[in-house]
Amino acid sequence: MQTTILGRTNLCVSRMGIGAGGPSRLGKRTGKSESECVDILRQAFDAGVNLVDTSDTYSTESIIGQAIQGRDRSSIVISTKKSTRRKEVTPKTIEQNLNHSLQCLGTDYIDIYSLHGVVPQDYDYLVSEVYATLQKAREQGKIRFIGLTEMFNEDMTHITLRQGLEDDLWDVVMVGFNILNQTARQAVLQNAIQHNVGVQVMFALRKALSHPNDLQAFVAHLIQKGEIDPADVDRQNPLGFLDASTVSLADAAYRFCRDEPGVHVVLSGTGNPEHLAANVASFDRPPLPEADVQRLRHIFRNVASTTGQSMIEDSGR
Numbered sequence: 001m002q003t004t005i006l007g008r009t010n011l012c013v014s015r016m017g018i019g020a021g022g023p024s025r026l027g028k029r030t031g032k033s034e035s036e037c038v039d040i041l042r043q044a045f046d047a048g049v050n051l052v053d054t055s056d057t058y059s060t061e062s063i064i065g066q067a068i069q070g071r072d073r074s075s076i077v078i079s080t081k082k083s084t085r086r087k088e089v090t091p092k093t094i095e096q097n098l099n100h101s102l103q104c105l106g107t108d109y110i111d112i113y114s115l116h117g118v119v120p121q122d123y124d125y126l127v128s129e130v131y132a133t134l135q136k137a138r139e140q141g142k143i144r145f146i147g148l149t150e151m152f153n154e155d156m157t158h159i160t161l162r163q164g165l166e167d168d169l170w171d172v173v174m175v176g177f178n179i180l181n182q183t184a185r186q187a188v189l190q191n192a193i194q195h196n197v198g199v200q201v202m203f204a205l206r207k208a209l210s211h212p213n214d215l216q217a218f219v220a221h222l223i224q225k226g227e228i229d230p231a232d233v234d235r236q237n238p239l240g241f242l243d244a245s246t247v248s249l250a251d252a253a254y255r256f257c258r259d260e261p262g263v264h265v266v267l268s269g270t271g272n273p274e275h276l277a278a279n280v281a282s283f284d285r286p287p288l289p290e291a292d293v294q295r296l297r298h299i300f301r302n303v304a305s306t307t308g309q310s311m312i313e314d315s316g317r
């Protein structure tokens, strides 16, 4: 597994991170038992993945706590978050949530502690009212680095992260980026490189890039909205031009994100051991051919109204 340095944190991280949220939550949402979820994490760690991302709302912190037992704590980078959307967030709730997360994770420090899903309208309040509490937690040694994550499905043009990078208060950001919606390239990644901020990518796959039929439907929808030029794409097989060495849509999706300048870690969420093994293999493959990357950039250059998760959600925009 390839590794890199996560920007200003200096943490050495695997290019693939395991996401313990999303549609699978390690399998918790897809009918797997708790011990199967623990096994997914162990499989990932054994394959060289050393970063795991969770949140106080995913109900997977205790699963991570079990999976890291018996391992050298310093070999795993734990990223967890405090939800902010439609939640009361005060210095007191931050302190309480942080202590609860530490307890569930069975650790005395968290490597990356982020404000989770921050919408643009809450950003100023959170900086003025609770940022100091995060700094205090860092001084106490409960967290090592402070992060910010966006609410991609409500903020597809990255207003929160653009502001966050300008303020330069955050060691790590988590951004929505994938083959379909590449707006983060201009809006976030360039600035993150300048400020040496660590970047985790979420939504690399989701529904649109999990299955060819889903991709077809998303592309048809985006053509209808005028965001994809029909002359650029084969509607029946939109990514059929990819080099024969690309083994699946998921393979293309993860490698496309991995090799985007400015991206350090691409989160992959799964509760399926076969998918996990396939995804690990993708991260070990060389870059997609440059001609394919350029064509993917070209086809989707004007797309800004989807996360790749749900066309129903996207139709309102």
Ligand SMILES: NC(=O)c1ccc[n+]([C@@H]2O[C@H](COP(=O)([O-])OP(=O)(O)OC[C@H]3O[C@@H](n4cnc5c(N)ncnc54)[C@H](OP(=O)(O)O)[C@@H]3O)[C@@H](O)[C@H]2O)c1
Residues within 6 Å of the ligand: 018, 019, 020, 021, 022, 023, 024, 025, 027, 030, 053, 054, 081, 116, 117, 149, 150, 151, 152, 174, 201, 202, 203, 204, 205, 206, 207, 210, 211, 250, 267, 268, 269, 270, 271, 272, 275, 276, 278, 279
């Ligand atoms: N605002 C925020 O801060 C925020 C929001 C969302 C997510 N996140 C973080 O980002 C992480 C990554 O997002 P995500 O979980 O949605 O990951 P993702 O990798 O974009 O998509 C995961 C989905 O793809 C499927 N999948 C995975 N590998 C596959 C493969 N090889 N072939 C076909 N399908 C495959 C999974 O189902 P199976 O279980 O069947 O494999 C799951 O439904 C989350 O886990 C969470 O930690 C953060």
